[in-house]
Amino acid sequence: MRIISFVTLFIVLSASLSAQSYQGEAGKAIKGATVNVGAMALDTITDYSNFSGIKTPNKNWKAPDFKTNPDRIIFQEAPSQQKASKPVSREMSPTPTKNFLSLEDNQRSIPPDVNGAAGPNHLMTTLNTEVRIQDKEGNVLMTTALGNFWRPLPGTSGTFDPKILYDPYNDRWIMTTPSGSNVNESKLYIGVSTSSDPMGDWNFYWVDTDASNIAWFDYPSIGFNKKWITVSGNMFGGDYYRTVFVFDKMAAYNGDEDINFTRFSTYEGFTLVPSVTYDNETEDQYLIATGDGNQNGYGYIKKFKLSGELNNPVFEYQGDIGIPEPWSGWGGDYGNFLPQMGSSQLINSVDARMETVIFRNNKLWAVHHVFLPAGDPQRCAVQWWELDTDGVILEHGRIEDQSNTFSFAFPSIAVNANEDVMIGHNVFSSTQYAGAGYSFKAYYDEPNSMRTYYQYKEGEAPYYKTYGGDRNRWGDYSATCVDPENDIDFWALQEFAMIPQGSDTWGTWWAMVKPSFSPVADFTSDETIIPTGESVNFTDLTIGVPSEWQWEFEGGVPSTSSDQNPQNIVYPNEGTFTVTLTASNVLGTDVVTKQQFITVSSSILPEISFSADLEKVCVNQPVSFTDLSLYSPIQWEWQFDPSTVTFINGTDPYSQHPEVEFNEANDYAVTLTATNLNGSSTLTEFDMISAGGYQPWFAEDFEYNGFERNNWEIENPDHSITWELFTIGGNSPGHTAAGVNFRDYMAIGQRDRLISPPFNLEGMTNAYLEFQHAYAQNTAVPATDSLIVYLSADCGETWTRLKAMGEDGSGNFATHEPTTDPFFPQVASDWCGDGWGSECNVINLDAWLGMPNIKIAFETYSFYGNAILIDNVSISQTVGVDQQPAISDVHIFPNPSNGVIHVLVPEKSGIHQVELLNQMGQKLMSKPVNGPGEILLNESSQYAPGIYLILTSGIGKSATHKVIIVR
Structure with missing residues (x-):
């Protein structure tokens, strides 16, 4: 696991992990016809049997579990950042502007598989039973059986699971439907309108979902971007896997006779949902699936990506994303879980599969329902996610009732142009009949929150219908979408329990929500x-x-x-x-x-403040200053002591933000005088700039702000895997080390450098570079990775090799026995000098005494082995900072400390003095030692958080110890 230093609230894992790519199979979707849908009105058709059989559910279905591989985690939220349990906003979701009936139960299918979409002037509802087109006032324009809609294509008597979208960038409707729930007849239909009018012409295509007739296609999920229409599904029968069809979108829109597609297969995840992409420029498309909801205290979802050329797409599994709020993947009892009033029969909740994914503004929104609490579900909750394209969680939350009175399920999500979010969902409770609702989040609402749900259609009666099976089916899904007329308003289509018509009956109901945009001035x-x-x-x-x-x-x-x-x-x-x-x-x-x-x-003067982008620099290295002064300064004058500086890039002493080179190795004071209309103020920062570099002692442990705190640089010539920060164990302080993970580095012979800030060795009588390292040889490859240490005496212009290290099988460099497993240090013996293999590194730098502008580079040479890690890099006059103390029995605690530091001196230690030093070796505090006992340092907690050194000394001996002060 690695931690990216600038994200302090989350654990972000291994974007460097190589994504798992899949080989695609090219094919052609066969054009069946161009059909005028308006002519399909069912006015004269009374017998449905030619177009649709009664849909009955599979018996005894149980959702599969897909365990998360820890090596495939790309983002894992820290336990301290739990958000989903946050209460919803007390503000009610807005009431609908319109709501009306869509389609009723014709007693020929459970579940109805509720789906629909809004166009500029129409609404389309697509169910297992029928397809209906309405205007936006609810007037019915056309209704036909689902099979009749696809009548020109082969196998239309076996249609099921329709899905529909509207593409606002090309003003087209996109619909997909499988046909044939057996291995010999399984087909997938794709239909696209030729205009924004769904009553006009459509181009219809079909594909054989498995030419080998081993598996059949079920439960489609559909999305699009500028290039592709993407349909994924779950394959059952003689094999069990997921498949993704990637179609040439514009070829379908153009009505080409046969359109190209690429078919991918994967055993990873279940119900991979492609994004509906509200961006007509982005090249890539993303897919999200539910992963293991309850693994070691975490719940996970899985992220996939489509990229590449139109007819040669690349499909890859990128990894898992986790939150420390686990859930169960289903409710047991064949999924019959959701309560209702007036009946002891529970309504089926299916499982926690992903339902909808939206891409907008370079972010992803996804939604599904989950079962809580994990391991012993008592309620169903809607769980929603907002991610960036790297898989980092930006927001997430749950629509839930922690009292277990209400359950919420079968969600779908939409995001409008302002990033308002609406989630349509059903509402279930033993205190009411199954109803239709939604929850709303305005773009300005509190992060991770959702307003209280609004139930726009109440249930009317109990519901129980199984057609001889074990499951009282509902759903399986719903529809929520943005109105393309203004990209602001929302439409939701949900199922509800109707008054029985011969037997228990479901119905579907539309609601239109117009978000409030009455201004809130500020x-x-x-x-x-x-x-x-x-x-x-x-x-x-x-x-x-x-x-x-x-x-x-x-x-x-x-x-x-x-x-x-x-x-x-x-x-x-x-x-x-x-x-x-x-x-x-x-x-x-x-x-x-x-x-x-x-x-x-008339009296206020400027309040002076300023900063520099670098404070430890080489001689003649540019430094940029930024004036931060308050109260409207209009003139500036900069002075430096000593005055040996050069202003560059057109700036001068009177610039507001000058750029300066420091021409000698020295500590410089910086003075700024700023003037406003009332007068002038002056501020001097002494020893602000150290030209020539740090004056040792210097110690780096990468714990706080990683590479940034001391301005380490990285050279990455191939722009691929390079130096990064990893979470490790076995050494102190902290749990972070720098390294390169060669397990993920597919190239051989690549060199990457981690380059230190500059050092000034003037005034030192001797100098040593010390660092710890950890490495284990990968026995699966014939060669070893290497670490090379360089020194530059001219600020990185030229380099001298100090030491080259590569494992020869004897433990000369490796710190752990050879292994075929990925290696990251976890215990002390995994590091140099404390177990198997190599000693730690001490390099004498006396040849460069008296010289400024010294830089050290750690260079790795890749050979697809294991990670090489370094930590606790120091330059000092004393060998053994933190590693081989001359006085080893001194105990310093607590470490890290939030204030007072205790130094426990043992008997017969010979220690006469204890000093507290900063990283530059400057003495901050000194106390005499008169015998064994406890010495207190920093008693008033006067020193800022950071890394300090404690020097314990006696006659002829001394030792340094690192201590961290935090707040």
Whole structure:
């Protein structure tokens, strides 16, 4: 596992792990016909038997479990960051603007397999029984049997599991339906409209899902991007796997006679759901599947990716994503789990498979339902995810009732142009009949939250219908989509329990939700405290997409503005002044007034602050300074002591943000004088810049901010696997080391360097480089990986090899016995000097004493072996920092410490003095030792968090010990 240093709240794992790619099979989808759907109206058809048999569920179905391989985890949220248990917002989801009946049960299928989509002017509902087209007021325009819809294609008497989408970028409807639930007849249908009118012409295609007739195709999931229509499914019969068909989208839209597709197969995961891609530029497409919901305290989902050329796509399994909130994958009793009022019969909940995936704004949203608590389910909850394209969890949450009174299931998710989110779902409880609802999250709502659900269609009666099976089927899915007319409004289509019509009956119901965009006014400004006569720039922060703005500036010139972001509002007089913004659009108006928002002073001077991008630099290395001063400075003057500097890139001492080279090896004080309309202020930062580099002692353990804290550089010539940070065990302090994982490095002979910050060895009587390393030879390959250490005396321009290390089978470099397994150190004996194999590294640097601009490089040479790791790199005058102390029995605790440091000195130690040093070797505190006992350092907790050294010394002997202060 690796930890990326800039993400402190999560455990992010191995983006460097190689994705598992699959070999595809090219094929052609056969065009059956171009058909006018409007002519299919069922007005004269009363006998369904030619087009649809009664759908009955498979008996005794149980969801499979797919264990997560720890080596395939790409992101794992830390246990401290649990979010899904967070209560929902008290605010109710918005009420529907419209809602009406879609299709009723014709008593020929359980479940109905509810699906639908919205176009600019129409709604389409596609069920196992029928296809219906309505206008957006609910008026029925066409209804036909599902089999009749596909009538020009072979095998239409066996259709089931339809899915439909609308492509807003090309104004086309896309529909898919399997046919034939046996190995000899299994087919997949694809239909695309030729316009935005679903009553017009459609191009129909079909494919044989398994030419070898070993398995049959079930439960399609459909998505698209700019290049592809992607349909995935689960294969049953003589084999059991998942398949993904990738079709040439534009060829289908153009009505080509036969369209290219690529078929992939995988045993990884179950129900791989391709993304509906709301981005007509992105080249790739993603798929998400549910993984193991309850493994070692975590629940996982699986991430896949399609990339590459139109007719030569690459399909790869990227890995698993986990949260420390496990769930069960089903509810037992053949899935009959969901409660209802008026009946002891439970409604079937199927399993926790993924249902919908949306790609938008370079992010992924996904939804499914899960069973809680893990291991002993008492309720069903809707679980939703928001990920970036690397699999990092941005948000996630659950729609649930922790009292176990209500369950929520069969969700679908949609995301609009503003990143409002709506999840349609069913609502189940022993206190009501099965109903239809949704939950809403506005883009400005609290992260990881979802508003309280709104039930837009209440159930009307109990429901129990099995057609002789063991399962009281419901679902299997639902539909929620964005209205392409404005990319803002939402439509949801859900099942509900109707009043029985001869036998228990289901129905389907549409709801249209118009998110509220009445503005919520807000603003900010670049300054709120200014000198007299200065100007202020204002920025509108109103949410709700306002179209008009009216500003009022008390004391300002001008005093009003209708600009969205007014600039250069001048305040000529001293005082405090109010600012008011009125923001409006067609849905409403909002006013915000900020009293005493602007303070104008005739005496306030600049409050000086500044920073530098580097503080330990080589001589003549550029440094960029940034002025951070407050209160409207308009002039700047920079001074350096000593004055041996050169301003570069067109800057000078009077630039606000100068760029400077330091021309001698020395510590430089930096002074900035800044002036505003009232006068000037000055600030000096002493010893801010160390030109020539760090003056040892220097110690690096990679624990805090990884490579960034001390500005390590990485050279990665092939832009592939390179140096990174790994979570390890066996040494101290902490659990982080730097390394290169050759197990994931498919190239041989590649060199990657980790380059240190500069060091200044002036004033030292001797110098040593020390570091720990860990490595185990991979016996599955004939050669070994190598680690080479270089030194540069000219800041990286030229390099001298100090040491080259490669394992010869004797333990001369390896620290662990040879193994075919991936190796990462876990115990002390896995590291150098403490078990099998190599001693640790001590390299004498006396040849470079007195020289600045020294850099050290650690270079790896790849040969597909195991990871090489280094840690606890130090440069000092004393051999054995933290590794071979001259006085070994001193005990320092606690370490890390959040304040006081205790040094326990044993009897007969010979220690006369204890000193606290910073990493540059500067003495911060010193205490005499008069005998055995406890010495307290940093008693007032006055030193900032960081790494420090404790020097214990006596006559003729000394030792250094690393200690960490945290807060």
